[in-house]
Amino acid sequence: MTVDTLFDVTFPLVVPFWALMIIAPTWSVTHRISSSPLIVLPPLAVYLVLVVPRFSALWAVVSTTDLDLITAFFGQRAGAAILWAHVIAFDLFVGRWMYLDSRERRVHPLLMGPVLLLTILLSPIGLMVYLVIRYAVGRPAPDAAGERRPPVTSKAG
Numbered sequence: 011m012t013v014d015t016l017f018d019v020t021f022p023l024v025v026p027f028w029a030l031m032i033i034a035p036t037w038s039v040t041h042r043i044s045s046s047p048l049i050v051l052p053p054l055a056v057y058l059v060l061v062v063p064r065f066s067a068l069w070a071v072v073s074t075t076d077l078d079l080i081t082a083f084f085g086q087r088a089g090a091a092i093l094w095a096h097v098i099a100f101d102l103f104v105g106r107w108m109y110l111d112s113r114e115r116r117v118h119p120l121l122m123g124p125v126l127l128l129t130i131l132l133s134p135i136g137l138m139v140y141l142v143i144r145y146a147v148g149r150p151a152p153d154a155a156g157e158r159r160p161p162v163t164s165k166a167g
Contacts (some may be wrong), residue, residue: 016054016056017091023052024102029096033125034055044106050099057095057149101133108140 027049030040043049061068083089104132105126112122125143129136 011059013060013088013091016060018086020053020056020095020098021089023056024049026048027102028105028126031105032123033115035109035122037041040167041110041113047103047106049106050103053095053102057092059100060088060092060095064092068092097133100111101129103132104137105129108137111144114150115144116146116150117143135157152155 027044030037034040061146067083068089069088071080074080084093108129109122109126111127121143125136125140127136128139
C-alpha cells in the first residue's frame with residue numbers, strides 16, 4: 011500500500027467507533043465494543059505499516075528536541091501520514107476513556123456528543139472541556155454495597 015492510501019484509510023477505520031459513542035451512547039453494544047482498548051488497533055496497524063520501513067529516521071526524530079529535524083521529517087508525506095495515524099489512534103483512545111468515564115459518571119449523552127466531536131477535531135481542547143465537566147460532575151455515586159455503579163446502558167441507541 012502506498013503512503014497516500016494508508017493516510018486515506020486511517021480515519022475511516024475509526025469512524026464506526028466514534029459514531030457509536032456519539033450517536034448510540036446508551037446502547038449496550040456501544041458499551042461492550044468501547045470497553046475494549048483494542049478498538050485502537052486499526053489505526054495502530056496503519057502506524058506500524060508506515061513506521062517499520064522508516065523506523066531509524068523516525069527514531070532519530072523522536073529522540074531529539076531539534077525542531078528543524080522534527081519539521082523536516084513530519085513535513086514529508088510519509089512523516090505526515092505517520093503523525094496522522096498516531097494522532098487518530100490516540101484521539102480514539104482518549105475519546106474512549108472520556109466516553110466510558112462519562113457513562114460511569116452519568117454525564118448526559120447530549121452533553122457528551124459535542125464534547126466527543128470536539129475531541130475528534132481538536133483532541134486537547136475536547137479533553138480539557140471534558141476534564142472541566144468531569145470535575146463539575148464529581149465522583150460516581152456508589153451503589154448500596156459501596157461499589158461504583160456500572161454505566162447506564164439500554165438495548166437501543
